[in-house]
Each structure stands twice: as C-alpha cells, then as structure tokens.
Amino acid sequence: MTSQGVAAVDRALTILRAFEGDNDPEPLTLAALARRTGLYKSTMLRLMVSLQAFGYIVQLPDGRYHLGPTPFRLGSLYQRGNRLYDHVMPVLRELVARGTESGSFHIRHDEKLRLCVLRVDSQHATLDRVCAGALLPLHRGASGTTILAFDSDESGEKYQAARQTFSAVSYGERDPDCAGISSPVFGADNRLVGALSVSGPKSRFTDENVRRMSALVLDAAMRVTRVLGGRNDAMAARAERLVQPA
Incomplete structure (x- = not known):
C-alpha cells in the first residue's frame, strides 16, 4: 500500500484521470497515456486488462483507448441520487x-x-x-x-x-x-x-x-x-x- 491507499488502485485511477480536462476528449494512444500519467507502458497494459473487463476503458480498432460505459453509468447514478x-x-x-x-x-x-x-x-x-x-x-x-x-x-x-x-x-x-x-x-x-x-x-x-x-x-x-x-x-x-x- 502507498500512504494514500493501494498502489495498484492508485495507478488505475491515475489512468482514468488522464482522460479528464479535455472539453472535447479524444481517444488516447498508450504512449499519450504514459506521458499523462508518468506510468510505464508495461504497468499500464496490466491495469488496462482489469479496467476494460469492468467497462471503465475500451480499446478502439485503431489501438487507441477511450472511456467505456461504466463511468457514464456511475455518473447517471450520481445525478439521480x-x-x-x-x-x-x-x-x-x-x-x-x-x-x-x-x-x-x-x-x-x-x-x-x-x-x-x-x-x-x-x-x-x-x-x-x-x-x-x-x-x-x-x-x-x-x-x-x-x-x-x-x-x-x-x-x-x-x-x-x-x-x-x-x-x-x-x-x-x-x-x-x-x-x-x-x-x-x-x-x-x-x-x-x-x-x-x-x-x-x-x-x-x-x-x-x-x-x-x-x-x-x-x-x-x-x-x-x-x-x-x-x-x-x-x-x-x-x-x-x-x-x-x-
């Protein structure tokens, strides 16, 4: 664990936060995600498997990544509640x-x-x-x-x-x-x-x-x-x- 929490969870959330801040978000390559997060590509690839399995990230046919449907679903739940x-x-x-x-x-x-x-x-x-x-x-x-x-x-x-x-x-x-x-x-x-x-x-x-x-x-x-x-x-x-x- 890090002083803030579980290291693997921290890294996974860091990947998700890499998509924030763009008014017109575009899909990101693995290299772009590595630059934004400061994480090694090999580390990110392992985390991507879990993030994709739970719908937080999707990989497009051209190899780039984008947010999946789960963040939208959670956002909708947040608004309703x-x-x-x-x-x-x-x-x-x-x-x-x-x-x-x-x-x-x-x-x-x-x-x-x-x-x-x-x-x-x-x-x-x-x-x-x-x-x-x-x-x-x-x-x-x-x-x-x-x-x-x-x-x-x-x-x-x-x-x-x-x-x-x-x-x-x-x-x-x-x-x-x-x-x-x-x-x-x-x-x-x-x-x-x-x-x-x-x-x-x-x-x-x-x-x-x-x-x-x-x-x-x-x-x-x-x-x-x-x-x-x-x-x-x-x-x-x-x-x-x-x-x-x-």
Whole structure:
C-alpha cells in the first residue's frame, strides 16, 4: 500500500484521470497515456486488462483507448441520487429561458481545480467551451473566485468584493474571449455547496447585461440555497434589492 491507499488502485485511477480536462476528449494512444500519467507502458497494459473487463476503458480498432460505459453509468447514478440535480437544473434552465448566457454549477474538486457538475447551454448561436464534467482552474474565472471567496481564507481584493456582494464577475481570466458571473450556494450547515454561474463570449457582457444577469444569478443562487436548507440574511437582502421583476 502507498500512504494514500493501494498502489495498484492508485495507478488505475491515475489512468482514468488522464482522460479528464479535455472539453472535447479524444481517444488516447498508450504512449499519450504514459506521458499523462508518468506510468510505464508495461504497468499500464496490466491495469488496462482489469479496467476494460469492468467497462471503465475500451480499446478502439485503431489501438487507441477511450472511456467505456461504466463511468457514464456511475455518473447517471450520481445525478439521480444527488439532490443538486433536481434543485439546480430547473434553475439553470429558467436562467437560460430568461435570456442569460449558459448556466453552470461548479463545485471544488481539489486545491487547484473546480468541477462543472451541471450545465445548460444558452439559446445563443455562439457558446463558451464549458461542459458538465469539465475540470477548470480554481484560481481563474468567476466560479473559481466564488468558491475561494467562501471556502478559503484568500484575502485578495476580488475575493473580498465577492464576500461583500455575493457575486463575482470575470472577463477573460480563464479564456481571453469569455466572461462569467457567479454567486454562491449554501447548504443546511451554511457552508458553501458550490457556485452558480452564467458564462459566454465576452463581447455580450456589456455593463447593462452584467447588471441584469448578476441580479438574476444572485436571486437564483439564493433560491437554491433556501431549497437546500441554507440561510444567509445578507445575501437574501441583497438579492431582494437587485432582482428585477419578471
């Protein structure tokens, strides 16, 4: 065993994680997997036998590897068993129906990354490159700012501003052509659950649109917070002041 767990399991999970981080994932060769994981090809080949047997990885006719059906099945089980899906997805759809940019919900993945767990594309012809399951930098983007503002002791100006306004706006931090707006969602213990956000091409984030969408996102985040049993009086008061009539 390693200090973290069973070595063989750690290596197998390292192989699976090699497929993360690509918005448009492509099948990978054994050489590419070796570069991403730092594992020897001979070690990986032995692990691949078990991963393929349980459906975690499939080998294509050209010899490359891709994720198999099991991760998708487990993801579907996670969504069905997770209250977030039932409570957040209707809110994201409502935001998009009211003409906002694409709606997403992000949670903290680790010290460096956040995970987009839910996504609803906007009705616009051009979109930003974000999808459910994508891992994104924690220290860049509006959702990352929100997560760090309410789940860390970061003391930078943008984090302090997010704590005061319960809203974060970013322009080109993660992608130079994209922008985003985010607000926090809290649970029954009043701890941060995640960040509700809208994002899209930066050219559409005019001052007027930012004001309008910031109010809608904050109100939506407050409604989800209430459904999850959370309470934040300061956030609720600000949402009530800013929200626009339907």
